[in-house]
Amino acid sequence: MKNIALVEKMNDIELGEKSLQLRGDILKMLYKCQSGHPGGSLSCLEILMAIYYKTANVKADDPGFEQRDRVVLSKGHASPALYAILADLGFFDKADLMNLRQIDSHLQGHPDMNKTPGVDVSTGSLGQGISVAIGLALAAKHKKESYRVFTIIGDGEMQEGLVWEAAMAAAHYKLDNLIVLLDYNGLQIDGSNEEVMSVGEPTEKFEAFGFECFEVDGHDINAITQAINEPCIGKPKFIKCVTHKGNGISFMADQFGWHGKAPNKDEFEAAMLELGVN
Amino acid sequence: MGKSLRVAYGETLKVLGDNNDKIVVLDADLAHATMTNMFKESYPDRFYNFGVAEANMMCAAAGFAHSGLIPFVSTFALFGTGRAYEQIRNSISYTNANVKMGLSHSGLSVGEDGGSHQSIEDIALMRVLPNMTIFVPCDPIETRKATEAAMLINGPVYIRVARPVCEEITTEETPFIPGKANVMKDGKDVCIIATGLMVAEALEAAKLLKEDNIDAAVVNMHTIKPIDQDCILKMASQCKAIVSVEEHSVIGGLGSAIAEVIAGNSPVKFARIGIQDKFGISGKPKDLFEEYGLTAKNITSKCKSLIGESEK
Numbered sequence A: 001m002k003n004i005a006l007v008e009k010m011n012d013i014e015l016g017e018k019s020l021q022l023r024g025d026i027l028k029m030l031y032k033c034q035s036g037h038p039g040g041s042l043s044c045l046e047i048l049m050a051i052y053y054k055t056a057n058v059k060a061d062d063p064g065f066e067q068r069d070r071v072v073l074s075k076g077h078a079s080p081a082l083y084a085i086l087a088d089l090g091f092f093d094k095a096d097l098m099n100l101r102q103i104d105s106h107l108q109g110h111p112d113m114n115k116t117p118g119v120d121v122s123t124g125s126l127g128q129g130i131s132v133a134i135g136l137a138l139a140a141k142h143k144k145e146s147y148r149v150f151t152i153i154g155d156g157e158m159q160e161g162l163v164w165e166a167a168m169a170a171a172h173y174k175l176d177n178l179i180v181l182l183d184y185n186g187l188q189i190d191g192s193n194e195e196v197m198s199v200g201e202p203t204e205k206f207e208a209f210g211f212e213c214f215e216v217d218g219h220d221i222n223a224i225t226q227a228i229n230e231p232c233i234g235k236p237k238f239i240k241c242v243t244h245k246g247n248g249i250s251f252m253a254d255q256f257g258w259h260g261k262a263p264n265k266d267e268f269e270a271a272m273l274e275l276g277v278n
Numbered sequence B: 001m002g003k004s005l006r007v008a009y010g011e012t013l014k015v016l017g018d019n020n021d022k023i024v025v026l027d028a029d030l031a032h033a034t035m036t037n038m039f040k041e042s043y044p045d046r047f048y049n050f051g052v053a054e055a056n057m058m059c060a061a062a063g064f065a066h067s068g069l070i071p072f073v074s075t076f077a078l079f080g081t082g083r084a085y086e087q088i089r090n091s092i093s094y095t096n097a098n099v100k101m102g103l104s105h106s107g108l109s110v111g112e113d114g115g116s117h118q119s120i121e122d123i124a125l126m127r128v129l130p131n132m133t134i135f136v137p138c139d140p141i142e143t144r145k146a147t148e149a150a151m152l153i154n155g156p157v158y159i160r161v162a163r164p165v166c167e168e169i170t171t172e173e174t175p176f177i178p179g180k181a182n183v184m185k186d187g188k189d190v191c192i193i194a195t196g197l198m199v200a201e202a203l204e205a206a207k208l209l210k211e212d213n214i215d216a217a218v219v220n221m222h223t224i225k226p227i228d229q230d231c232i233l234k235m236a237s238q239c240k241a242i243v244s245v246e247e248h249s250v251i252g253g254l255g256s257a258i259a260e261v262i263a264g265n266s267p268v269k270f271a272r273i274g275i276q277d278k279f280g281i282s283g284k285p286k287d288l289f290e291e292y293g294l295t296a297k298n299i300t301s302k303c304k305s306l307i308g309e310s311e312k
Helices: A003-008 A012-033 A038-043 A045-055 A076-089 A094-101 A128-142 A161-172 A191-197 A203-208 A222-231 A264-274 B005-019 B037-042 B053-067 B079-082 B086-093 B106-114 B124-125 B140-152 B198-211 B229-237 B254-262 B287-291 B296-311
Strands: A069-075 A150-156 A178-184 A213-216 A235-240 B021-028 B047-049 B070-074 B101-103 B133-135 B157-160 B181-183 B192-194 B216-220 B222-227 B241-249 B269-275
Touching: A012 A038, A012 A045, A012 A076, A012 A094, A012 A222, A012 A264, A012 B198, A038 A045, A038 A076, A045 A069, A045 A076, A045 A178, A045 A222, A069 A076, A069 A128, A076 A094, A094 B229, A128 A150, A128 A161, A128 A178, A128 B005, A128 B053, A128 B086, A161 A178, A161 A203, A161 B053, A178 A203, A191 A213, A203 A213, A203 A235, A203 B198, A213 B140, A222 A235, A222 B296, B005 B021, B005 B037, B005 B140, B021 B037, B021 B053, B047 B222, B053 B070, B053 B079, B053 B086, B079 B101, B101 B140, B106 B287, B124 B133, B124 B157, B124 B222, B124 B241, B124 B254, B133 B140, B140 B157, B181 B198, B192 B229, B192 B254, B192 B296, B198 B241, B216 B229, B222 B254, B229 B241, B229 B254, B241 B254, B241 B296, B254 B269, B269 B296
Parallel strands: A069 A150, A150 A178, A178 A235, A213 A235, B021 B047, B021 B070, B070 B101, B101 B157, B133 B157, B192 B216, B192 B241, B241 B269
Antiparallel strands: B133 B222, B181 B216
């Protein structure tokens, strides 16, 4: 199965329905295991959808093929969003989602490349995903391969110095096969980015580091797709995706308290009712 | 006249590079000190400088490994294992990435740069990581063999490379089998188990002990992980005492690894020679070894006192 073909058939309405279904899957997973990170999973869902359903060259029936585009979820705590998509695309059985974070599951709390088909890099320790992505992109150049490397970072994650070491190297080595997508929801565990540790204007910073920068509505799959497809030669690309934490569920939206908390029964039922999915 | 282990490392990288184009070398602005510049001169398109940013270099190395290449990463031992510890832990060791870390300027023998640059905890840090193999070569020939052996292991390897020029104490014929210690000299009274530059001191100590009719065995524990349990237990049963010697803290390094093997398995008397829970200082390597008790003379007296105790 090659998802590009699958996606070409999906129109905007179908993509909208898909995002509701995937949100439902995320909530079911978190409710079932009573653990995990809903806020950031719901905020980066459309970013991952733009990658997996619109642009990336990946194959569910051959997850390790050499020419595939690499996807690195540097904000690894949003793994439920990634897992829901990988299951939807057929990388593994959808029933596995209900075993998230359980003792015998291949779905670890944070993505594990050695356990889960379709996960290119183990992530979770913030800052490391984008840094490994630098190595992947540089290795692709080294091998004279044309595949791309996508990495999704969080806004709190930008407080890690390693993100900027990685940004420096990306520009130095002119990694125009690297696309950094920022899930800019403005919130982190202890509060807003501004309160906890303000990082200033991320686009200006990445621009100063030598990136080609774009800003889009991070819940608009077409806008993200368009930014991904914009030509960019000799420079790494940065896309600031403006999002809402907990997007799609009214009582979770823009609430930092939903960073790492699973819904209880009433909350779960209310959320599923709001999504209108089973 | 010998040469330094780092030169042996640099030469070996170049030769390995001649035979395998999957090898890439990463450095953090220390290519002229770690001697990776020897590889760079031959293969500039396979050499990547990451600047003074060790953490990013370690993660990037994982990215190279995940892409089917074989990255050899070099910087000073302290900044590789220390500054980039969690990058090694999560991006290399946790994923079992095929990354080789040839980190130089280990131990007190960095000398004049002083305590801020002398890594005395690197073995301890790397030893607790699952999937990690640790080699501590004792001379230039063994450095070459360790570097070659690292390439044949599918997984992360730490090669601890010392800075000073030193004489060969092994030969071309000396075997280098990962995880299998070399008994340099057999003996029945006391066994000195040493690693790295301390193997030469241990051999010297054995000569001094012989003058007092003490028959000392000397083991070169070139692989700290996996440690050669069979060799340790054999020595524990044939000798009255074991003394470990390392240019590293006595906490967490070779001595600790041996203690973990002996504990519960043997009543043998055991003492650890190394850096006694303190930092290094500036000085010539020879003077520092004297100051910190890393000498044949100190090994000799420790052996004698242990044997004395065991005969009480």
